[in-house]
Amino acid sequence: MPPGITLAADTPTLSAANTGFMLICSALVMIMTPGLAFFYGGMVRVKSTLNMLMMSFISLGIVTILWVLYGFSAAFGTDHGSLIGWSSDYVGLSGIGLTQLWDGYTIPIYVFAVFQLMFAIITPALISGALADRVKFSAWALFITLWVTLVYFPVAHWVWGTGGWAFDLGVIDFAGGTAVHINAGAAALGVILVIGKRVGFKKDPMRPHSLPLVMLGAGLLWFGWFGFNAGSWLGNDDGVGALMFVNTQVATAAAMLAWLIYEKVRHGACTTLGAASGAVAGLVAITPSGGSCSPLGAIAIGAIAGVLCAMAVGLKYRFGYDDSLDVVGVHLVGGIIGSLLIGFFATGGGQSDAQGLFYGGGLTQLWKQLAGVGAVLAYSLVASAILAFLIDRTIGMRVSEDDEVSGIDQVEHAETAYDFSGAGGGTAPRSAGPVQDAAAQTKKVDA
Numbered sequence: 001m002p003p004g005i006t007l008a009a010d011t012p013t014l015s016a017a018n019t020g021f022m023l024i025c026s027a028l029v030m031i032m033t034p035g036l037a038f039f040y041g042g043m044v045r046v047k048s049t050l051n052m053l054m055m056s057f058i059s060l061g062i063v064t065i066l067w068v069l070y071g072f073s074a075a076f077g078t079d080h081g082s083l084i085g086w087s088s089d090y091v092g093l094s095g096i097g098l099t100q101l102w103d104g105y106t107i108p109i110y111v112f113a114v115f116q117l118m119f120a121i122i123t124p125a126l127i128s129g130a131l132a133d134r135v136k137f138s139a140w141a142l143f144i145t146l147w148v149t150l151v152y153f154p155v156a157h158w159v160w161g162t163g164g165w166a167f168d169l170g171v172i173d174f175a176g177g178t179a180v181h182i183n184a185g186a187a188a189l190g191v192i193l194v195i196g197k198r199v200g201f202k203k204d205p206m207r208p209h210s211l212p213l214v215m216l217g218a219g220l221l222w223f224g225w226f227g228f229n230a231g232s233w234l235g236n237d238d239g240v241g242a243l244m245f246v247n248t249q250v251a252t253a254a255a256m257l258a259w260l261i262y263e264k265v266r267h268g269a270c271t272t273l274g275a276a277s278g279a280v281a282g283l284v285a286i287t288p289s290g291g292s293c294s295p296l297g298a299i300a301i302g303a304i305a306g307v308l309c310a311m312a313v314g315l316k317y318r319f320g321y322d323d324s325l326d327v328v329g330v331h332l333v334g335g336i337i338g339s340l341l342i343g344f345f346a347t348g349g350g351q352s353d354a355q356g357l358f359y360g361g362g363l364t365q366l367w368k369q370l371a372g373v374g375a376v377l378a379y380s381l382v383a384s385a386i387l388a389f390l391i392d393r394t395i396g397m398r399v400s401e402d403d404e405v406s407g408i409d410q411v412e413h414a415e416t417a418y419d420f421s422g423a424g425g426g427t428a429p430r431s432a433g434p435v436q437d438a439a440a441q442t443k444k445v446d447a
Helices: 016-043 046-076 088-093 109-131 137-160 165-169 177-195 211-233 240-267 272-289 295-312 315-319 327-345 364-394 401-406 408-413 434-446
Strands: none
Touching (some): 016 109, 046 088, 046 137, 088 109, 109 177, 109 211, 137 165, 177 327, 211 240, 211 272, 240 295, 272 327, 327 364
């Protein structure tokens, strides 16, 4: 059948079931951003907790407005040169009918738009973990605005937009290995190479202040990721979304166990931070690959990601870049692993008939994955570094050294995460009680 021609009998009709499912998935993806805020917020020191939470939360505000104004049009509008989209009907979401369907699917355009919005929100929030303790909040807000406009929206079109060069090439990215995780991880590396290290990096202890918060955040991420991944098939009439749901759970479990085993062998203990980080590494790796592999393949992908990401987080000490909360080690490396392993583990029986090396497909799909990974990594790294450099040279990207040492929460937000005034160690009461008065009198007599 020629492209663009659909027989009347095959014309999709609105599915209430798929529409409801996708609205639920959109809400699940939304809760991932507060989950990320808790995950990151528990990993920083007390004096940076609120700033870390706010660096995620502000993305909910900024990206939502930009998405409505022009982001959805730039990412999913009519293709222009295989690099960017644009459709006037999508500007302000003003030319869309209530029941107008997303092309080829059974859900309204509004539902697709809000689902993809949640992806656009969490991607810059992921970057923030690499910049903990040292970035002005105003500069961060400006960076998000420029970054999603110049990096995320175009890359989303390359990977998922009809006519995008990676989409047409056949690069497989089920739910965001390239567009979200490699994109965010490369951006994080680009920015930290520009703004430099935290005061005291590799000298002062910078341990997580609340591991329970980290575990809570990881649990929310794991929960929300089912919407992130399974929802990306935009329905479940053929079972592919169900396969992705299963593979999400399987790979995450395998990655968590693999990370803990690596920790036990290497460091002698299985830590809560390792369990949380391993789970996230598995979620990242299965995001691009889960629709094309079997559950056994998902176990392998998760285990490989768990070990390699655990090894990768130590690279910042070897090479001297200060990736505060291991965004590069988990999201960039995990995204690369998951994207490239499609070239080995794709069965041809999931989202497409593309087969990997282990299933008789040769190296064809692997080369396509390499092209997508390399292009997104290079573009995001360079563009993000340039944006950070320009912001740093104009309004300044970093807080002062004194402000960083004293605590960025108080400086940037005029608040602190915890009030210890009622927990002891505060100032003495104005009027001593009878016991204290008696003790004072005894001291006077003794004197």
